[in-house]
Amino acid sequence: MIRPEEIKMSAEETGKWGMVINQDICTGCQACVAACAMENNVTFVGEEDSGYGRSMHWIRIERFWEGEYPEVKMTPNQPMLCQQCGSAPCEPVCPAFATVHSTAESLNLQVYNRCVGTRYCANNCPYQVRSFNWRDYERPEPLPNQFNPDVTVRRRGVMEKCTFCIQRIHKAQDKAKSEGREVADGEFTTACAQACPANAIVFGRVDNPQSLVSQLAHKGHGVKHLEELGTLPNVTYFKGG
Amino acid sequence: MTEENKVVDLLAVFSDLEPSADAVEQLRALGVRDECMNVISGVPVTEAMLGRPAQWTNVPRIAMGGAILGFAAGAFLAFGSPYQYPFPIQVNTHSFTPGPPSVVVLFELTMLGMLLSTFLGVFLDSFFPNYRPMKYVPEISDGKIAILVECSHVDEKKVTDALKKLGAESIAHVEAQHL
Amino acid sequence: MADHKHDAGHAHSEEHFREKHLMLDPLPRGVMNDMVMESMTGKPTWKFWTVVIVLSAIVAYGLVYTWAKMIAEGLGIAGVNRPSYWGIFLVNTVFWIGISHAGTFISAILRVFKAEFRRPFTRAAELMTTFGLVQAGFSVFMHMGRVWLSYWLFPYPNQRMLWPNLHSPLTWDLLAITTYLLSSTMYLFLPLIPDVAMARDRSTGWRKSLYKVLALGFRGTEGEWAHLRNAMNIFAFAIIPVMFSVHTIVSWDFAAATRPGWNSTIFGPYFIVGALHSGMGAAVVVLAVIRSNMKHMDYFIRGEHFDAIGKLMLIISMAWAYFFFNDYMVQWYGGDKWTHQLLHFHEAGPLGWMWFGMLFCNIVVPWAILWNAKWRATPWLVSTVGLIINVGMWFERYIIVPISLTINRMPFTWRMYNPGAEIPLGIGTLALFILLYVLASKVIPLIPVWEVQEGQMAHELKKFGRETVVSVSELE
Numbered sequence: 010m011i012r013p014e015e016i017k018m019s020a021e022e023t024g025k026w027g028m029v030i031n032q033d034i035c036t037g038c039q040a041c042v043a044a045c046a047m048e049n050n051v052t053f054v055g056e057e058d059s060g061y062g063r064s065m066h067w068i069r070i071e072r073f074w075e076g077e078y079p080e081v082k083m084t085p086n087q088p089m090l091c092q093q094c095g096s097a098p099c100e101p102v103c104p105a106f107a108t109v110h111s112t113a114e115s116l117n118l119q120v121y122n123r124c125v126g127t128r129y130c131a132n133n134c135p136y137q138v139r140s141f142n143w144r145d146y147e148r149p150e151p152l153p154n155q156f157n158p159d160v161t162v163r164r165r166g167v168m169e170k171c172t173f174c175i176q177r178i179h180k181a182q183d184k185a186k187s188e189g190r191e192v193a194d195g196e197f198t199t200a201c202a203q204a205c206p207a208n209a210i211v212f213g214r215v216d217n218p219q220s221l222v223s224q225l226a227h228k229g230h231g232v233k234h235l236e237e238l239g240t241l242p243n244v245t246y247f248k249g250g
Numbered sequence: 251m252t253e254e255n256k257v258v259d260l261l262a263v264f265s266d267l268e269p270s271a272d273a274v275e276q277l278r279a280l281g282v283r284d285e286c287m288n289v290i291s292g293v294p295v296t297e298a299m300l301g302r303p304a305q306w307t308n309v310p311r312i313a314m315g316g317a318i319l320g321f322a323a324g325a326f327l328a329f330g331s332p333y334q335y336p337f338p339i340q341v342n343t344h345s346f347t348p349g350p351p352s353v354v355v356l357f358e359l360t361m362l363g364m365l366l367s368t369f370l371g372v373f374l375d376s377f378f379p380n381y382r383p384m385k386y387v388p389e390i391s392d393g394k395i396a397i398l399v400e401c402s403h404v405d406e407k408k409v410t411d412a413l414k415k416l417g418a419e420s421i422a423h424v425e426a427q428h429l
Numbered sequence: 430m431a432d433h434k435h436d437a438g439h440a441h442s443e444e445h446f447r448e449k450h451l452m453l454d455p456l457p458r459g460v461m462n463d464m465v466m467e468s469m470t471g472k473p474t475w476k477f478w479t480v481v482i483v484l485s486a487i488v489a490y491g492l493v494y495t496w497a498k499m500i501a502e503g504l505g506i507a508g509v510n511r512p513s514y515w516g517i518f519l520v521n522t523v524f525w526i527g528i529s530h531a532g533t534f535i536s537a538i539l540r541v542f543k544a545e546f547r548r549p550f551t552r553a554a555e556l557m558t559t560f561g562l563v564q565a566g567f568s569v570f571m572h573m574g575r576v577w578l579s580y581w582l583f584p585y586p587n588q589r590m591l592w593p594n595l596h597s598p599l600t601w602d603l604l605a606i607t608t609y610l611l612s613s614t615m616y617l618f619l620p621l622i623p624d625v626a627m628a629r630d631r632s633t634g635w636r637k638s639l640y641k642v643l644a645l646g647f648r649g650t651e652g653e654w655a656h657l658r659n660a661m662n663i664f665a666f667a668i669i670p671v672m673f674s675v676h677t678i679v680s681w682d683f684a685a686a687t688r689p690g691w692n693s694t695i696f697g698p699y700f701i702v703g704a705l706h707s708g709m710g711a712a713v714v715v716l717a718v719i720r721s722n723m724k725h726m727d728y729f730i731r732g733e734h735f736d737a738i739g740k741l742m743l744i745i746s747m748a749w750a751y752f753f754f755n756d757y758m759v760q761w762y763g764g765d766k767w768t769h770q771l772l773h774f775h776e777a778g779p780l781g782w783m784w785f786g787m788l789f790c791n792i793v794v795p796w797a798i799l800w801n802a803k804w805r806a807t808p809w810l811v812s813t814v815g816l817i818i819n820v821g822m823w824f825e826r827y828i829i830v831p832i833s834l835t836i837n838r839m840p841f842t843w844r845m846y847n848p849g850a851e852i853p854l855g856i857g858t859l860a861l862f863i864l865l866y867v868l869a870s871k872v873i874p875l876i877p878v879w880e881v882q883e884g885q886m887a888h889e890l891k892k893f894g895r896e897t898v899v900s901v902s903e904l905e
Contacts, residue, residue, distance in 0.1 A: 062510035062844040071841040089839070098687045100341035101596035104582050104603065110340040123591075125581055126504070126574015127599055128514040132834065133686045137512055137842040141574065144505035165503035166574025235838055238687055292458060292627070293882050294654040296904070305655035313663050327584055331592035344596050351595050354678065358604040361671050365612040368663045372619065373645075375656040380646030388630035390649055391623075393458025393882050429629060429641060429648070 025115045026173055027215030028202070029225040030088055032248040035209040037070050037086035044204030045090075048174060050160045052146040065140040067091070067171040068201050085248055088210065090201070091138045091171035092234065093117050095241030099130035099139065107168070114178065115243070119170050126166040135235045136242075139170045173212070174199040194220040215243065256403040259385055260410065262418040263396045269417045270395040271300045276412050277399060286400040290386065292393040300395075312371030313364050320363015321356060328352035383426035394419070443897065446890060451731055452545060453899065455885035458878070462627055464725035465874050469628075470636065471724055473871070484864040491857025495850050496571050504574055508849040512842045513834040517851035518572030519682075520826040521858060523700070524707065525565035526606070526679055527822060531708025532558025533613060533672040536620075540665045545901060546737040548884040549729040552624075552877045553719060554712050555617040560865045561711075562610045564858040569602075571854060598681045609675045616664045619657060622647045624874040639872070676704045683829060689767035690833040693760065699752040706749045706791065707822035709742045710815035715866070717812035719875060729876045732806035739805030742814065746795040753791075771836040779845065780832055783824045790821025 045051065045068050054063050068090040075082045097117045100108050107124040110117060131139040145165045156162065159176035163169050181197040194213050202210040213222035225231070231245040264270040270289070277287060284303050289295060297304050332339070332346040372378065390396050401409050410421050447454045456464075499506055509516040535554040539547035570576050582603050584593050593600045626647040629640035647653060680700035683691040693699075713735065720730045760768050775784045794817045804810050831846040883904060891900040 058505065061847075062512070062842070063505070064511075069841075071839075073841070087841075089841070096343045098342070101344055101594070102598065102686070103341075104594050104597040104599040106339055106341070106591060106594045108341075110342065112338070112340055123581070124575070125578045126576075127572075128509075128574065129597070129599055129682075129686075131511070131514045132688065135687055135838050137837055137839040140511070141514065142503065143509075144503035165505075166576075168574070289651045290649045291651075291654070292623070292649055293879050293886070294658055294904075295651075297651055297655070302651065305652050307652075307655050307659050309656050309659040310663065313660075327592070328595060331584070331595070334590055334592060336590050341594065341596055348596055351601065354601045354674075355595050355604065357670075357674060358601070358608050361667060361674075362604075362608040362611065365608070365615060365664065365667055365671070368660050368667075369615040369619070372656045372660045376645075376647075376653045378645035378647070379642075381641070382646070384646065384648060386648045391458075391627040391630045392462060393879075429626075429644070429646060 025214055025216050026093070026178065027213070027222055027226065027243040027245070028090075028173070028199075029211045029222050029231065029245045029247065031209045031211075031225075032085040032087055032246055034207045035070070035086045035088060035205075036207055037072065038206065039070055040204040040206060041068050041088060041201035041210060042066050042070065044200040045171070047155065048157055048160070048200035049172070050156050050162050051140075051169075052142070052163070053148060053152070054143070054146050058143065058146075063141075063143050065142070065169070067138070067140065067169070069138075087246070088201070089136060089138060090244070091117060091173075092136055092240065092242030092244045093171075093173055095243065096239060098133045098135065098238070098240060102129040102133050103127070104129075114175070116173055116175065117170075118175075119168065119172065121161050121163050121167050121169060124167045126168065128168065130168060135238055135240065139168055142167045142169065194222075257400055258403050258406050259424050260399045260401065260406070260413075260421055261385060261387060261396055261424040262399065262413040262421045263387065263389055263394050264416075264418055265394060266417075267295065267299055267395065270295075270397060273397055273413055273416045273418070274300050274302060276416060277397070277409065280405065280408060280412060282399060282401055282405075282409065288398040290390050290396045290398060292391045292395075295395055308375050309368060309371040312374065313368040316367020316370070317360050317364035319367070320360045323363065324356040324359030327359065328355045381428075383428050385424040385426050386429055387422075387424070398424075443890060446897070446899065449731070449733055450888070450899065451549060451729060451733070451881070452884045452888040452901075453890065454728075455882075456728075458882050461876075461878050461881065462631065464728065465624075465876050465878050466628065466631055468724045468726060468876075469871055469874060470632070477867070480867060481864065484860045484867070487860035488857055488864060491853040491855075492567070492861055493857075495853045495857065499571065499850055499854075500576060504572075506850040507854075508847045508851055509572075510844060510846060512837050512839075512844060513831045513846035515572065515834060516831050516846055517827070517848050517855055518568050519830045520823065521568040521851075521855050522565050522572075523679055523826045523830070524823055525561045525568060525858070525862075526676060527700075527704035527707040527826075528711045528819075529558040529561035529565065529609075529613070529708065530672055530676060530701070530704040531712040532556070532561075533616075533668055534705055534708065535712065536616065537665045537668045537672070540661075541669070543903070544737075545884055545888070546734055548880045549876055550712075550716055550734060551880065552617070552621065552873070553715060553875050555613065556866065556869055556873065556875070557708075557712060557715055558613045559610070559617055560862050560869075562606065562613065563865070564862050565606065566610070567858050567861070568855075569606075598678060598685050601678045602682060605671075605675045605678045609671055612664070612668055612671055616661075616668055619661055619664065620877055620880065621873065622657065623649065623879045624877055627878060628874055673701055676701045688833070688837060689765060690760065690771040690836070691829075693756055695752060695756050695759070699749075699756055702745060702748045702752050703822055703825060706742075706745045707819050709738060709745055710818035710822070713738050713742065713815035714812045714819070717808045717815075719870070720808060723870065723875070726876075729881065732808070735808050735811045736802060736806040739799045739811045739814075742795055742811075742818070743799040746792060746799070746818070750792045767836065767838050771833060774836050775828055775832065778832070778835075780828075783832070784828055787821050787824040787828060790817045790824065794818070794821075 049067060051065055051067060054065050068088055071087040071089050073084045093116050100110055105123050105125050107120045108130050128141055142163050142165045177197050181192050185192045198212045202212045211222050211225055213220040215223045215226060217223060226245045231247050233242045233245055289300060329347050385398060399409060413421050532554040535547055536551035570579055573579055582593055625640050626644040629644045632640060677697040680696035684693055684696035716730055720726045761772060795814055798804055798814050835843060887902045887904045889900055890897050
C-alpha cells in the first residue's frame with residue numbers, strides 16, 4: 010500500500026536526464042539511427058514496410074526542404090526521437106499501464122511485456138516517435154549474433170520507443186554506486202550521441218548546472234518542440250545559431 | 251388429510267376482462283380468500299383491472315441493492331485499486347485517483363450493478379428458472395385470462411356453478427404438469 | 430357498421446384506419462400467435478439455405494481465417510501504419526456501436542415516452558443492438574496487437590497486483606461496452622420471456638425443449654407479470670443513460686487525444702446523434718428486409734411504421750447536420766494551423782470525394798426524400814435512404830479515424846492509409862451480423878405478440894363530432 014504523499018508528482022520534479030541536439034552541425038549521416046538500432050535490438054522491417062510508414066527506428070532524421078526543384082533550399086536536418094516528456098500524453102491513454110512515468114529518472118518508460126497493442130499511445134504522441142512491431146520481422150544472418158543482451162527483444166504486436174538508453178544509465182549508476190560516488194558528467198552517453206561524428210547530440214543530467222548538457226540547454230536560443238502542448242519535453246534543439 | 255378438507259384446484263378460463271373481474275368478486279363473496287386465487291394471463295393484466303390486491307415485488311429493492319454494490323465496486327476500482335500496486339504507477343502528471351475518470355468508472359459500475367440485479371431480481375422474485383410441473387393450460391398464451399382457484403372440495407360445486415354463470419369458457423381440475 | 434356509408438364522405442373512414450394502423454386492426458391473439466409461429470417455423474427454403482451457406486463462407490474466410498492469420502503473422506497484413514495507427518478496425522467499431530444505438534432508442538426511449546408505433550418492432554431493433562455490439566467487440570479486439578492478452582484489460586485481482594489503467598478512455602470504453610452489451614442483452618431477454626412461453630405452448634420436438642428452457646417456467650401469473658413490468662420499467666429508464674455514456678466514451682477515445690481534428694468538446698453529442706442516424710437507418714433496412722422475406726410480417730410492420738421511423742430519421746439528420754456544422758465551424762474559426770491543414774485535407778485531399786459523399790448521404794438524401802409523407806410510408810424507398818445514410822455515416826467515421834490520423838503535427842510522418850486485411854475482416858463482421866440475424870429469425874419470435882395485443886386492447890376509435898380519431902388508453 011502506498012500513501013499518496015510518498016509519491017512526488019512528476020511536474021514538480023526537474024528533469025534529470027536530458028539531451029541537446031544541435032541541428033546546425035547535424036549532417037544527416039544516419040549514424041545515430043544505425044547505432045540506436047544496434048544498441049537497442051531494433052528490428053529491420055525491410056524496404057516495403059519501411060516505405061509504407063512502418064519503419065521502426067527509435068530516432069529518425071527528418072529532412073525538410075522549401076521550394077520546388079531545382080530551386081530547393083534545404084533546411085537543417087532534424088533528428089527526432091522520444092522527447093521523454095515530463096507530462097507525456099501517451100501515458101494516461103494506455104489501458105494496461107504499459108507506458109508509465111518513471112519518477113526516479115524522469116523518463117517515459119515503455120513496458121514491452123505489458124503492452125497489448127492498442128496503439129493509442131502512438132496516436133496520442135504529438136511527436137509520432139513510437140514504433141509498433143507490425144510483424145515478427147526476420148533478422149538475416151549474422152545479425153542475430155549481435156543482439157545486445159541488456160535489452161529485451163520485442164515481438165509482434167508490441168509498441169516500442171526510445172528509452173534514452175536506460176540500460177546504459179543503469180549500468181553507469183550501478184558502477185558509480187559500487188564505487189561510492191555520483192555518476193560523472195560525460196562518463197557515459199547514449200548510443201546515438203556516442204555515434205554522432207559531428208557531436209551534434211549531447212546527453213547528460215539537466216538538473217546538474219555544471220553538466221555540458223545543461224550549459225548548452227541554457228544558452229538561450231534552444232527550442233523544445235511543440236512545447237505549447239504542455240508536454241514538458243526533455244530534448245532541446247538548436248537551429249540557426 | 252380427511253375427505254372433508256381435501257383441497258381442489260380449479261382453473262377457469264375467461265376470454266374477457268369484465269367477466270374475469272366479476273368472477274374474482276364472486277369468488278370472494280363465496281368465501282374464497284385472495285391468497286387462494288391466482289390470475290394467469292397471456293397479456294399483462296394489472297391487479298387493479300381485476301380488483302385484486304397489488305402484488306408485492308422486490309425488484310426495485312434488489313435493483314437498489316445492486317446499484318449500491320456496483321457503486322462500491324466502482325469505488326474500489328477508482329479509489330482503491332491505484333493503491334494496491336507494489337510500487338507507485340504514475341502516468342502523465344495525473345493524480346492517482348483522478349476526478350473525472352473516477353466519475354466515469356463509478357457511473358458505469360453503478361449502472362452495471364443495478365441492471366444486473368434488476369435482471370436477477372426477476373429471477374429471484376418469480377422463482378425462475380423453474381422446470382417443475384405447474385398448473386397451466388396452453389390456451390392462456392392465446393390471450394386468455396385464467397383464474398386458478400384453490401377451494402375446499404365441499405365448495406367445488408358452488409364455485410364451479412358461479413364461474414360458469416359468469417361465462418367461463420372452461421372449468422377444470424388441473425394437475426400440475428410439465429409445461 | 431351501419432353508418433359506414435355516411436362516414437365515407439369524410440377523410441377517415443373506419444376501414445381506412447384499420448388498413449393503416451396495426452393497433453386498430455386487431456386479430457385474435459391466437460391468430461397472431463400462429464402467424465408469428467409460422468413466420469419462424471416455416472420450412473426453410475432453398476433461398477434461406479443459400480443465404481446461410483454464402484454468409485457462413487464469408488464469415489469463415491473474412492473473419493475466422495483472416496483473423497487467425499493476422500494473429501499468427503501480426504498486424505502487418507492489415508493496412509495500419511504510422512501515422513494511421515487506427516484504421517478501419519476502429520471505423521467499424523464506432524460504426525457497429527452506432528448501429529446498436531437504434532435498438533435501445535426504439536425499445537427504451539420510445540417505451541418511456543409511450544410511442545405506440547414502437548410495439549411491433551422493439552424486438553427486431555433490440556436484436557440488432559445485441560448482434561451489432563458483438564461485431565463492435567470483434568472489431569475492437571481484432572485491432573489489438575496482442576489480442577491473446579486482452580484479458581489484462583479487465584479488472585480482476587491477479588498475482589502481478591496490476592489493475593487496468595482507469596485514466597485511459599479505452600478502459601472506460603471496455604467498462605461501458607461491457608455494461609451496454611450485458612444490459613441490452615438482458616433487456617432483449619426480459620420482454621422475450623412471455624413470447625418464448627407462447628412458443629413453448631405451441632411447438633414440438635427440439636423447439637419445444639429449447640423454448641422450455643428459455644421460458645424459464647413462465648406461466649403469466651400476476652406476480653410474474655408484476656416483476657417483469659417493474660424490471661422492464663427500470664431497464665427502460667436506466668439503459669438510456671448507459672446508451673448515452675457508451676457513445677460519449679467512444680467519442681472520448683478521440684476527443685481526449687491531443688490531435689488536431691479530434692480534440693473537440695462537442696464530439697460526445699455529435700457521436701450520439703451520428704450513432705442514432707446510422708442506427709435508425711439500419712433499423713429501417715432490417716424492418717424492410719424482415720417484412721418482405723418473412724411470412725405475415727406485412728400485417729405487423731406497415732407503412733405507418735416506416736412513416737414514423739422516417740420522421741425520426743429526418744429529425745436526426747437535421748440534428749446531425751447541426752452538430753457537424755458546429756464542430757466544423759469552431760475548428761475552422763480556431764485558426765490552429767494543423768487543424769486548417771486537416772480541414773483542407775478532408776475536403777481537397779485525395780479522399781475529398783468521401784467528405785462530400787458524407788454530406789450528400791447524411792443530409793441531402795434524407796432531406797430530399799423524407800419530407801414527403803407518402804414517400805416516407807414506402808418501405809423500399811425509406812430503407813434505401815437508410816442504407817445510403819449508413820454509407821454516409823461509415824464515411825464520416827472513416828474521415829474521423831484514418832483520414833484525420835494522416836495529418837498530425839509532424840509533417841515528416843504524413844502518409845496515406847491503404848486498407849489491407851481490414852476489408853475481409855470488415856465484410857466478415859457484416860456477414861456475421863446478417864448471419865446471426867437470419868438464424869435468430871428462425872428461433873426468436875421477432876414480434877412481441879403480447880405487446881402488440883396489449884396495444885390493440887388500448888386503442889380505439891372515438892368520435893369527436895363528425896370526425897373519427899384514434900384514442901389510446903394508458904394501460905400500464
